Amino acid sequence: MPRPALTTTVAAMVEAARARIEEIETEDAIAMMEDADLVFVDIRDIRERQRDGVIPGSFHCPRGMLEFWVDPASPYFKEVFGQDRRFVFHCASGWRSALSAALLQDMGFEAAHLRHGFSDWVRKGGPVESLEPRARG
């Protein structure tokens, strides 16, 4: 049976998201590293973090938990998202984080995203920390 045609593409969705969210260039984000009011939120999955490293001090919020962790009415709410701080979401290349920032905007949660993602962060010499794989019990 033929698959039904999609009504949009992921590229179109990312483009539409990018048109309405705050985007941070890598160089500017690196310069913001020392800002204690700023939280980098990494939405990549744990395997990407373990394989490629992380932005030091970044908070890991798997993309699948996004809405649940930022909503104070959710049983999964995370305190960090209740703090009066500036949040910059990132993924590997800026696609997932663009969609996430737009979704958060729809929820009324203010967040920017790292325009070119962690891969560009590494390319531009941003600091990277290694993550030890969790020991299995």
Ligand SMILES: O=S(=O)([O-])[S-]
């Ligand atoms: O979503 S992605 O830009 O990291 S491939």
